[in-house]
Amino acid sequence: MTEKVIYKECCVIGCGISGIAVARWLKKYNFDFVVLEKSNDIAGLWRYRENDYGVMSFTYINISKYNYCFSDYQFPKDTVELMHHSQIYEYVKSYMNMHNLYDYTKFNHQVILLEELNKSDALYSENLRFPNLDTYERLWKLTVKVENREIVYISPYVAVASGHHYDPKNVKFPGQETFPGEIIHSVKYKNAKFNKMVGKKVLLVGIGDSSVDIADNLVTQGECQNVTISSRRGSWVFPSYISGYTTDLYPSRFILSLPWQYTTIFYENLIRFICGDPKKYNLNPKYRAFKYQPTVTQSLYHHIQRKKVTIQPNIKEISGNEVTFSNGAKENFDSIIMCTGYDIRIVFLSNDLKKEVFDPLSEAFLNLYKLVFTPKYESNIAFIGFVQSHTGGILSISEIQARWFVYLMLKKTKLPSHKEMTENINLFKKNIENRFYKSPRHTLQVDPLLYNDEISSFFGAKPNLIQNPALAWRIMFTSCGSAQWRINGPDALPDAIQIVKRVPIPPLNTFIAEMLDKFIDLTKPFQKYLEYPKEYNPRVHGPYNPAQYYGKPDPLSQVKVGEVGQWLSRRNFSLPAMRSALGRAMWAYRLKYIAPKKANAAFVFHFIFFTYTLNYFIYEYPVRKHHTWAIYH
Template identity: 35%
Template sequence: MALDRVCIIGAGSSGIAAAKILHERGIAFDCFEKGSGIGGNWRYMNDNGMSSAYKSLHINSSKGQMSYSDFPMPEDYPQYANHSQVLKYFESYVDHFGFRDKITFKTEVSRVAPVGDGTYDVTIKNANGERTQRYGAVIVANGHHWCPNLPKFPGEFTGKTMHTHDYKTPDGMADKNILVVGVGNSACDIACETSRVANQTYLSTRRSAYVLPKYILGKTLDSYLTPLFFALPLPLRRLYGQFLLYLARGPQSAYGFPNPTHKFLSEHPTISSELLNFVGYGKVKIKPNIKELAGDRVRFEDGTEQPIDIIIYGTGYKIAFPFFDKNFINPQDNEFPLYKRVVHPEHPNLYFLGLLQPIGAIMPLAEWQSKWIAEVIAKNVSLPNKAEMLQGIEKERRLLQKQYVNSKRHTMQVDFCPYIDEIKKEMKRGRKRKNYNFLSLFSGDRTVAERLA
């Protein structure tokens, strides 16, 4: 039994943030990592099989925004570090705060089952066999960029197919006709990289995207994502953002990249300083959505077709938890409602870390999530009751539907600065709830105490 301990699943960038916070607070925990090292998605060729990093990968957030609050990235790092530098930073973070011995490597969490009293039986397996232990709380930090979402198109393709999750280098793609499907960040990186060696690279998109450079007027893109920017009404944010884009690179249609039909900031942005130039060079040619696969050719919705040797699907990922029974938790179509993207309203003492998609870096957000979770576990902060959490979830769902296009890609979207403010406010409200609960025990109003508990 370990009812006074917390189980953390995964030692990626979110898992180590949770481990550090719990370690500082003196909260006992076990962190289990399937691979032989920390870093998760940022460990290139991670032996846990879950990393989507490719050899040329660099961060899309600047080092200042991506850093944890009390451990900045080294001054000699470039603004946009590569995956090896990011991993080295994570390694230094773990060693600096001294909790590496709390992480059990080469150990897979194979099952998490609720006991029914707010505790969980966690089954782990490694070279020593399999065992089950009961925990008072579970923090899930297994990431959401590891389970590929593969689309289905009519017909059959006789060439090679892969998902961006499996792409590492352009080796073997020289003089080939490459089709990259999707205009997310990884897809555009890979389209640019393969175009350097391919006979021709094509990029297929359903509704296009706004392409943002990493620098605007000599400043990093995310330096504009200030609290003041997010305080502006959405129409003004859209106007301001598009004005900056126009100053930085003019209309993207001038490069041959189609303008989207949806509004600016109604879809997660595509960040690339290379893509528009490569389209302008003709190295990357834009195609509409796929209509049909036809042997060694692909037909598109505009009636054109092209001979293709390799298809690379940059079509996103599924939210997946292989350690949960499907009758317990089984997200469908990437819909996984959580209160403040952390707390499951139906299952007490079960928390989710980094399961969001911000305009900005996830790491600082996971750090704030971890601080909130630690306060709840330590009973310094109370959570809202189930009804209040469900109301909050529904409110967030309506706001997302109002701002973003209807897509599985936007079920977890948050704004960087406002989200941090939300977590801070939730911690403050939670302390008030706790104090009110305590006073109500002496007021004789047991109904209120029970309702708020």
């Protein structure tokens, strides 16, 4: 029975990472809001609970502390790069205290129904007490269960931040009902001792991050002699560290802007160079590395080499304890753990809302503009954190989405039209189908750097290369961390640049940047012309012109045939002088024949030919001639 009606400007559902990000920005702008959390604590999946969903006791994040943090609150310098879940929980708890967000959070408040408040609803007449009622296009009604009673919240804005890692996906195999041992989903696995799997023969279905972490725990803590991982499609397994740097530090705007077909070839060969061919370990990936979510681990290769872990293809059938794989191999197992991911479910949405949010052809797809807003309800309801990060953590994405949502509430920016949003949603679905292997987990896939750049550009917070020339190199060739979207735009941080500069730069990124700098940088040839020649006198010659010769006039056209030898002897044929002469000649050519013309195809061709020729003869050719390998140092 409903006992109470509460009015808020905004209701946030969930107090995990995404919900906290929304709460922080709502509080900054003094909104009257509430965070509704169904459990008794914060941090969502990062809060370890023995008898409930959440991380395993041994879980370490595979994203570095630089890319998995709030933009205004960095981890201490002495924190390890890949943190234990307890460290992340304490960090989130400290962030809550820092912004006094506990005062706005209601624990043990489970939202059981979210629906639009119709005018015919009896509660609508009571909403006259709501301030500025006429300014809102619609209102939302949230029915919340608190112990044995129900409370109703009414609000013009709602942020759904309940997450999509909640409803376990269970796969059925032929004969599975005959298996006498225990079959559980990975969400219920805490450690080998808690789940009583010490010394047992265990089969893991799936080869994602959870699967390889469980395999490592079964081998080390569980002392299991042989753990088997079954995978339908095989996998490309990335090491947690490459050259001493965490893997998430390597993706950059330059790398991600290249066609993924070229990028995946590069990283596949990098894996082969560091770890060996996946076929050697029986991983047998059926698709390219960037066709699906990469698996990141540091221990799997070692366990396979020591024959502690075995990789098998898909399960064909189960008969009692015996499992037959598609390659004909048969093994007996005591337990099976399903590491098969989660279905995307938001159980508390009304039927009308579900029709707007979920694709009728495939519920794995969300009909959300940029995975946040529905075209119909626009900014009145936002879905925060409903993404799958391809190359980094979700925290920075949730924070960018939260800022976008709050700026829309403040009318500082606006959404495109209904038609444009619908077209963009359809285009996103098409791109996902072409880019990734067809799987429900890939329907929410985004690259954090590119995605955050796009969202932040809507409210002017995208890192600007022109405004920040000193950071241009880092912005293009490194991951830069979460503070990069606070360098410029609204709510810029004074120390954002210093925070970005503290993010480590992997040697591979430095090498790529240096190679591009050698071959593409066209500013180097012109640097020498910024220095005035000794003969130049500004009082005599006026404004400096790089194409003008300021020495003693001695043109070849005025030299007699018999004096050519003397004229040549007066010339400086040193390499710098020849390069200078070539540069002046080409600059004069440009001023006379190119600059006066209108921009057309010939103009573009002349400019490209001029700049690349100048770059080659002035910089590249001398370097290659005198030191063939100089470009690699």
